[in-house]
Amino acid sequence: MIYPVEPKKVLCIHDLSGMGRCSLAVILPVLSVMGVQPVALPTVVLSTHTGGLGDPARLDGSTYGAQALEHYRALGVEFDCIYTGYLGGEAQVALAEKAFALWPAAKKVVDPVMGDNGRAYSTVTPALIDRIRALCQAADLILPNYTEAQLLLQRTPQTEPLTDEAAQALADELTAIAPGAVVTGLPLGQYIGCAGSGNDRFLVKKLHIRRSFPGTGDLYGAVLIGSLLQGNALSAAADNAAEFVALAIQNTPPEQDTRFGVWFEPLLPRLCPVAWND
Numbered sequence: 001m002i003y004p005v006e007p008k009k010v011l012c013i014h015d016l017s018g019m020g021r022c023s024l025a026v027i028l029p030v031l032s033v034m035g036v037q038p039v040a041l042p043t044v045v046l047s048t049h050t051g052g053l054g055d056p057a058r059l060d061g062s063t064y065g066a067q068a069l070e071h072y073r074a075l076g077v078e079f080d081c082i083y084t085g086y087l088g089g090e091a092q093v094a095l096a097e098k099a100f101a102l103w104p105a106a107k108k109v110v111d112p113v114m115g116d117n118g119r120a121y122s123t124v125t126p127a128l129i130d131r132i133r134a135l136c137q138a139a140d141l142i143l144p145n146y147t148e149a150q151l152l153l154q155r156t157p158q159t160e161p162l163t164d165e166a167a168q169a170l171a172d173e174l175t176a177i178a179p180g181a182v183v184t185g186l187p188l189g190q191y192i193g194c195a196g197s198g199n200d201r202f203l204v205k206k207l208h209i210r211r212s213f214p215g216t217g218d219l220y221g222a223v224l225i226g227s228l229l230q231g232n233a234l235s236a237a238a239d240n241a242a243e244f245v246a247l248a249i250q251n252t253p254p255e256q257d258t259r260f261g262v263w264f265e266p267l268l269p270r271l272c273p274v275a276w277n278d
Helices: 024-033 062-075 090-102 126-137 146-152 164-176 216-229 234-251 265-271
Strands: 009-017 037-046 058-060 081-084 107-110 180-188 191-197 202-207
Touching: 009 024, 009 090, 009 216, 024 037, 024 216, 024 265, 037 062, 037 090, 062 090, 081 090, 081 216, 090 126, 107 126, 107 216, 126 146, 146 164, 146 180, 164 180, 164 191, 164 202, 180 216, 180 234, 191 234, 202 234, 216 234, 234 265
Parallel strands: 009 037, 009 081, 081 107
Antiparallel strands: 037 058, 180 191, 191 202
16 A cells, blocks of 8 residues: 655745636646645736737736745744745845745745846846846756856857757756756757756657747746756756647647746646556
């Protein structure tokens, strides 16, 4: 007989977009089906994501977030992992810094959401980049995309394809900032890849499906973290995440409006751990 154990808890400090299959709307179901208890801390609530659906309604979560952290601390909650994503300003970066200070034993994973496709987002200032870089220096693992890796390394982002060796070298350079890094969205000719550095160095390559969707980075990060907390090595977790994202893109009908994200929901049973039996 296999008995259930208390799920590991992940504090998820991300935005909540009501429509668009991204951020917390993706992260919460993925971690839940992987046997992990996600605890949502919205940095900002948006009616939609900001990728082509007009100007969304916004509700800043900075004040709420600070109060929520104090409440969790007063309750004696312990987090196994703190996972940060979109931080829309320095006040929101301060939320992540506060969480790191309150739960120093938690594994700290930072997705430094700052840009894509060779450009920083319009709201990302040099001061915010510096603040996010400092947050990454306090992390155990960072998950930048190709553009964000270059911003962290204080370079002008490029979009040119990389060789396998250059992709691995880029990830390796990030160990000057954090002990572990996985760089996603690396253009490798007919492949798209992710490269890992730190104790577990690797390069994962998948055939490049030439369709772009918002939220796939959040989907990737959630599967990777869930896999790590299930006991997988970082390289295996990265491969699991890349495979799931590729399947989700393939599962999304060609006529689907890409602004509304990938159809990942039918694939969630693939992520469930082996069920325990009576």
